[in-house]
Amino acid sequence: MKHLLLGASALALTVGLTGPVSAQEGEFTLNILHINDFHSRFGPIDGYDANCDAETDAAGECFGGIARLKTAIDGKRAELEGENVVLLDAGDQFQGSLFYTQYRSEIIAEFANDLGIELMAVGNHEFDDGPEELAALLDAVNFPIISGNTNVENEPLLAGRIPGTHIMEIGGEQVGFISALAEDTDETSSPGDGVEFEDTIDSLTAQAEALTAEGIDKIIALTHVGYNQDLEIASNVPGVDVVVGGHSHTLLSNTDEGAAGGYPTMIDGVDGNEVPVVTAYSYGKYLGDLVVTWDAEGNVISAEGDPILMDASVTPDEGYVARLAELEEPIADLMNQVIGTATDTIDGSRETCRMQECTMGNLVADAILDAASEEGATIAIQNGGGLRSSIDAGEITMGEVLTVLPFSNTLATVDLSGADVIDSLENGVSDIENGAGRFPQVAGLKYSYTLANPAGERISDVMVDEGGEWVPIDEEATYTIVTNNYMRGGGDGYGTFAEGDNPYDFGPPLEQVLADYIAAQGGEYTPYTDGRITIVE
Numbered sequence: 001m002k003h004l005l006l007g008a009s010a011l012a013l014t015v016g017l018t019g020p021v022s023a024q025e026g027e028f029t030l031n032i033l034h035i036n037d038f039h040s041r042f043g044p045i046d047g048y049d050a051n052c053d054a055e056t057d058a059a060g061e062c063f064g065g066i067a068r069l070k071t072a073i074d075g076k077r078a079e080l081e082g083e084n085v086v087l088l089d090a091g092d093q094f095q096g097s098l099f100y101t102q103y104r105s106e107i108i109a110e111f112a113n114d115l116g117i118e119l120m121a122v123g124n125h126e127f128d129d130g131p132e133e134l135a136a137l138l139d140a141v142n143f144p145i146i147s148g149n150t151n152v153e154n155e156p157l158l159a160g161r162i163p164g165t166h167i168m169e170i171g172g173e174q175v176g177f178i179s180a181l182a183e184d185t186d187e188t189s190s191p192g193d194g195v196e197f198e199d200t201i202d203s204l205t206a207q208a209e210a211l212t213a214e215g216i217d218k219i220i221a222l223t224h225v226g227y228n229q230d231l232e233i234a235s236n237v238p239g240v241d242v243v244v245g246g247h248s249h250t251l252l253s254n255t256d257e258g259a260a261g262g263y264p265t266m267i268d269g270v271d272g273n274e275v276p277v278v279t280a281y282s283y284g285k286y287l288g289d290l291v292v293t294w295d296a297e298g299n300v301i302s303a304e305g306d307p308i309l310m311d312a313s314v315t316p317d318e319g320y321v322a323r324l325a326e327l328e329e330p331i332a333d334l335m336n337q338v339i340g341t342a343t344d345t346i347d348g349s350r351e352t353c354r355m356q357e358c359t360m361g362n363l364v365a366d367a368i369l370d371a372a373s374e375e376g377a378t379i380a381i382q383n384g385g386g387l388r389s390s391i392d393a394g395e396i397t398m399g400e401v402l403t404v405l406p407f408s409n410t411l412a413t414v415d416l417s418g419a420d421v422i423d424s425l426e427n428g429v430s431d432i433e434n435g436a437g438r439f440p441q442v443a444g445l446k447y448s449y450t451l452a453n454p455a456g457e458r459i460s461d462v463m464v465d466e467g468g469e470w471v472p473i474d475e476e477a478t479y480t481i482v483t484n485n486y487m488r489g490g491g492d493g494y495g496t497f498a499e500g501d502n503p504y505d506f507g508p509p510l511e512q513v514l515a516d517y518i519a520a521q522g523g524e525y526t527p528y529t530d531g532r533i534t535i536v537e
Contacts, residue, residue: 026296028173028218031080032305033073033289034088036224036246037282039096039125039410039507040108042066042324044316045283048486050407051097060312064284066111067316067324072287072308073115074317084171087116090246090279091123091181091224094133095507097408098331105133107327109140111320119166121179122147123224123246125507127189131157138162146179146222149203155194165207167216176216178207178240180233182225182247187375188506200225201236208239217298220244227252227260227279234267234275241300242276242292249282249485249505254306264290264303276303282505285310335399339515340523346391347527348404353384354439355432356535359527360387360404361441367517368411368510369443372482375506377413379444379464380482381424383492385437386510396518396525401511410507412488414500419475421445422462427493430455438492441533446470448534460536484510 044052044065052062077085093108094100100107112120122145126134135157138145148164166177180200185191208219221233221240226248234243242264253259264276280288286307293302308314347353348360361384369380389403416424428440429449440447446463462473473479483497485505490498497503518525 024295027293027301028171029084029291029293030170030175030218031076031083031085031289031291032088032220032242032244032278033076033085033287034090034244034278034280035069035284035287036090036280037092037123037249038089038284039092039282040094040100041097041283041408042099042107042111042327043097044068045285048407048491049283049285049489050409050486062312064310065316066115066284067318067320068310068314069284069287070115070317070320072310072314076287076289077116086168086170086175087118088222088244089117089120090222090244091121092125092246092282093120093123093137094125095128096283096410096509098334098402099327101512102331102334103327104129105137105140109137113140113142117141118143118168119177119222120145121222121224121246122150122162122181124182124185124189127185127191127195128508130190131155131192131195134158135161146177147181147224148178148207149180149183149198149200150185151196151198152194154196155192158195164203165211167211167214173218174216176208176211176214176219177222178204178211178219179222180204180225181223182229188504200229201233204233204237204240208237212239218294223247226250227277230277230279231265231267234269234277236270238270240269240275241273241294241298242290242303243278244288244290245277245279248279248503249489250279251281251286252277252279252307263306266303273300276300278305280307335397335402337398338395339398339401340396340518340521340525342391342393342396343524343526344393345527346525348387348390350384350435350437353387353441354435354437355384357529357531357533358384358387358441359529360390362443362529362532363517363525363527364405364510364514365441365443367514368482368484370517370520371513372411372413372480375413375482376480377444377482379421379479380442381428381445381487382441382483383428383437383487383494384439384441385492386484386486387441398511398515401514405509405511405514407486408509408511409484409486410505410509411482411513412485412503412505413480413482414488414497414503415478415480416496416500417475418462418473418477418479420496420500421473421479421481422459422475424494424496425449425459425462426456427496429458430493436492438494443532445473446532446534448536450536461534
């Protein structure tokens with residue numbers, strides 16, 4: 001049984017160390033670099049996690065991008081030359097940009113191999129295109145991809161190819177890795193009938209016991225189950241020394257006031273030890289950087305670090321920038337792809353969509369509600385400011401859809417009380433006078449607002465669709481809301497979304513949702529309004 005050593009080391013572990021730990025005989029220190037939920041965001045993003053254009057990037061206002069990650073990872077390896085370093089990926093490389101739409105796993109494998117990722121956990125989005133695309137990724141990468149609670153033995157394309165555990169020899173020591181994937185992946189992705197997901201805690205416990213039986217006394221859980229469950233793993237799975245997670249897009253930091261917790265977050269383990277838990281937000285905006293030291297008996301005696309922000313201070317790797325420019329060329333053909341026709345102009349102008357029901361708002365809200373209905377969503381709320389253009393009558397191209405929805409925002413859901421839904425709508429109509437983008441376009445919901453009333457007292461007559469009947473919203477009931485990941489994270493003042501229950505940013509990007517929805521209408525779309533938003537004079 002492992003126990004954290006008491007005294008000064010234990011105290012430093014709890015508060016987070018700021019300086020190096022002096023090496024003692026038999027100690028082993030590992031520098032863990034990690035990413036999670038990259039979602040094919042190969043280009044830079046802005047402060048709202050949307051695509052960042054070249055002008056904004058040149059102004060130093062962008063973050064992330066694979067070229068910055070390349071610079072940061074190579075720089076850390078050079079800085080730590082001669083020390084023990086491992087680069088981990090906690091899953092969800094698939095889905096989230098036109099790079100993925102165009103190249104699927106091919107582009108992911110190219111960059112992941114070149115970055116030198118040494119181990120990856122399966123993310124739920126790795127099943128978005130069925131077992132076939134995950135199998136293609138396995139064919140192309142030169143590192144293992146693991147998931148201990150993902151039973152693929154009845155799926156011929158994957159059987160025997162996704163181990164539950166992995167052992168690395170690093171600096172003369174054996175380090176064991178275990179892994180688990182969110183158990184509801186069959187609901188959030190498309191793994192197929194041959195893939196089953198077993199209990200997370202039971203599976204990880206069995207994996208850790210198997211490694212311990214082999215004499216492994218340094219065990220890292222590389223997971224894709226979300227921060228809250230990572231905390232449960234740390235407190236319930238014997239033998240686990242460190243948890244490196246993904247799935248919930250959680251930021252842990254010792255300096256960012258908006259972080260969900262410290263980096264690392266320390267949890268009392270079942271063995272009487274303290275287990276550091278880390279995760280590094282999403283989209284390549286941060287590079288996780290954790291330093292862990294074990295003593296000669298395999299007890300963690302220190303854990304320190306902080307995620308590195310990939311901001312303008314990190315110069316993008318020139319070779320990667322050039323390669324991305326090459327890869328972008330065929331995407332122009334995708335932009336010209338005709339996805340359907342509009343029988344009339346679909347109005348997405350800011351003059352209408354930021355103050356009243358508009359035809360583009362109805363189209364997008366209907367599309368995202370349709371896409372998330374199988375997840376239990378019954379209400380859609382889309383910010384009017386996220387709609388950037390109208391579409392004229394005639395052919396609709398993918399380029400036009402991307403002009404309307406240029407941010408690569410993804411579908412996201414959250415559970416709210418009826419009272420919180422009303423509060424959200426109040427936020428949405430609170431700054432109409434200034435043309436604020438927070439104005440709520442909706443589906444599965446009707447509401448009225450009175451502009452003459454003060455902000456916070458404008459919403460009335462909120463109705464929800466229940467089985468085809470419009471009924472007053474129940475302030476005590478719980479509703480699953482579908483929106484975009486920007487709003488779900490609290491953007492445009494939607495703090496109730498950020499504080500809601502069961503938040504989940506599950507993708508795919510809104511532009512793909514809209515294109516698929518138009519295609520599902522037979523390729524011809526007739527814009528309409530139906531009175532779902534009423535302005536009371």
